[in-house]
Amino acid sequence: MDEGKGSAEAGQESSSRIATKDLTLNMGPQHPATHGVLRLVLDLDGETIVKCTPYVGYLHRGVEKLAENRNYMQILPLTDRLDYIASMSNNLGYCIAVEKLFGIEVPERTEYIRTIVGEMSRIANHLLWLATHALDVGAMTVFLYCFREREAILDLFERLCGARLTVSYPRIGGLKNDVDPQWLKDLYAFTDEFPSRVEQYETLINKNRIWLRRTKGIGVISAEEAINWGLSGPTLRGSGVPYDVRKVTSYGVYDKVKWEVCTCKNGDVYDRYRVRMDEFHQSNSIIRQCIDQIPEGPIMADAPKFTLPAKDKVLNDMEHLIHHFVLITKGPQTAPEGELYVPTEVPKGELGFYFVSDGTGKPYRMRIRSPSFVHISALPRLCEGELIADIIANIGSIDIVLGECDR
Amino acid sequence: MEPMEIAERLKEKFLDEIIQVTQFRDQVFVSVKPDRITEMCRYLHDDPEIYMDFLADLCGADYPERRQRFEVVYNLYSIRHGHRIILKAGVSENDPAIDSVVPVWSGANWHEREACDMYGIVFNGHPDLRRILMPEDWEGYPLRKDYPLTGPVGSEYKGYEELKELHTHDSEWNIQA
Known part of the structure; x- marks a missing residue:
């Protein structure tokens, strides 16, 4: 993974004699396998994902x-x-x-x-x-x-x-x-x-x-x-x-x-x-x-009020010319x-x-x-409890594009 | 089932909650009071003949001139039966709160977070209500009608000024253009 922010969480005593610690790993937003600017914060127990938190919005342009x-x-x-x-x-x-x-x-x-x-x-x-x-x-x-x-x-x-x-x-x-x-x-x-x-x-x-x-x-x-x-x-x-x-x-x-x-x-x-x-x-x-x-x-x-008239009509007919003019300049x-x-x-x-x-x-x-937005929201459900390498396969399989997710 | 029939059933069951039923181009919109929204959604989801298993969309809308300024729009679809109905619940500006429907549809989670982020609508009982598209320390709610299109006054893009400042150090650091 790209950058490991090794902020160790509270220690956890396992049943075996070796003490293990949960590790928080930051993946993205600049990561080739996240298909865009998706950031995931993963809580790991060894290689197993305990919790996955996606962060989106890096590509938010306010289209709505x-x-x-x-x-x-x-x-x-x-x-x-x-x-x-x-x-x-x-x-x-x-x-x-x-x-x-x-x-x-x-x-x-x-x-x-x-x-x-x-x-x-x-x-x-x-x-x-x-x-x-x-x-x-x-x-x-x-x-x-x-x-x-x-x-x-x-x-x-x-x-x-x-x-x-x-x-x-x-x-x-x-x-x-x-x-x-x-x-x-x-x-x-x-x-x-x-x-x-x-x-x-x-x-x-x-x-x-x-x-x-x-x-x-x-x-x-x-x-x-x-x-x-x-x-x-x-x-x-x-x-x-x-x-x-x-x-x-x-x-x-x-x-x-x-x-x-x-x-x-x-x-x-x-x-x-x-x-x-x-x-x-x-x-x-x-x-x-x-x-x-x-x-x-x-x-x-x-539908002359909403669609552009054909070019030959615009050049030969006054009414179509007006429609064309209004649609182009004012919509x-x-x-x-x-x-x-x-x-x-x-x-x-x-x-x-x-x-x-x-x-x-x-x-x-x-x-x-947008479908990508909904699909990313389900990503934690798909990958929690699985191995960290499976996250990559999961992201690929839900087919996301962040431009559509963040709008 | 025809969408109007679903609206009738809903009316029978929750008579006091329904404000208005409208229709536009074969889609039916039901305006409801916000208080018992989870119960209504639970009924629409569980009833075997209606069975709205797919929450196609959930979003907010802003109508500043109305008494109930904000509206939460629930777009319900049944994959089993292939019918759609749209619920609209108005909430007031002073107390923009409504119960969360995440217990009914898990997919509502991020939609509700987005409505909260963009309009400031609070969803009671939501498991993780944080900003989603905007940065967490952002002030204001961008999709409200009174929010300026270019952002808050004084927050215009200053990239060029920053760049100029950056390049004042070029000569010190021996960077050649």
Whole structure:
């Protein structure tokens, strides 16, 4: 571990003749295996963790406060910076929530493209998760292999919207731009190749004795307890709960393609790994089906008070020009009064946006329910009573990003 | 079960506690009094037909013009039945206290700490009520509406001034730019 603040706690006489002392160890906030600026204070009895206290907030930027002072269009880039590993999913979660609040229906082509990029973002996120999780546990090669495919996806994002990490590609009511046929072809070629690449990763670690010993039976949490802690996403499904927001609330075109919710039953680090590996194949298949089915059509909804009008209309029609001008300079001026909670399934779990709208162009209250925040709160439950090395495996298995936790 | 039906059941059981039931875009919001919140949550969690096993979210909100200035929002979801209901309990500014629901859902722990950190709402019976996102010695509650967006007056970022001061020593220490 990085720095041992060896403040010895009160001495403890064990049953044997050797007197032992509890040791308090500080891990983080600057530590490569905590996946960001997470600080853990561990009370140790030998190698066993007696108590684990996480400290978060090092990356707190006050996104919720900022959002109350921005209009709905200006908040979109802030959502990129929540979970920067999968910013596309965060953008989508935000846009879908705002559209539901405004009562906007997006065109079908947009729904397809959104589903495609959302699943690409899921693959990119799980690749980074696998790379770093395996690296933490001691498998270096997997890291390099995963980044090869992640690069391919980020390159596709770059061609699509010009950005690799903080994409801001979806817009309220649609998308920034349409996809071109060549891009879809290249993505299809990627999905041809990808399942064999997943097999490659699996041959590297699936039968690796060190990997199995470090993940099986570690950080076990039962289904009831996982639900009670509010865990979501693959972390919850690893305990055998088939809860996936994509299935229970229909958004995108998840109801028009064939796919399954992946679950395992033991609820340990290995099963959470298994769930994400299976999701690679599901996401890949969803992308392929979407490319096969994608219809032609517009990409922006027709809601001139909230969405930007098409450029050719702006240049030829006075009314559209006015809408464009007002939206760009002042943002949306009205919103339906009311409150609403809209969840979406991001790679890490359930990302929810809770809006209170008072009828102005700015949200009165915007609450972000981030999966990482909830997952870290359950970390002490997962690792108390286990060995100190297992903390690393546990942090990896709950897939956290501190930007999203601290908001 | 339809969310309105759950609200009706809740009304039958806790008639005096329910203030108002509202609906917006197929979601149902129930405003309740804060006094018996744990009991209500326990009922919603345990009743086999309602069975709200998943606390999707818990957060605070601030309405300075209301008599009950703060609001605690409980977003309950049932994974078994797939229905959602949102409870809202108002607490006053003078005594912003409400019972903790950690005994019902362990996951409420950090959400309540955050509501306390951001709004100063006190959760009675919480096992470990400390600031979570802000530093422990921070003064004020950032998400309150009367808290300035750029932080308290006089706390503007002074990084550049500090840097300048730092670099006055460069020549003494033989550091070349």
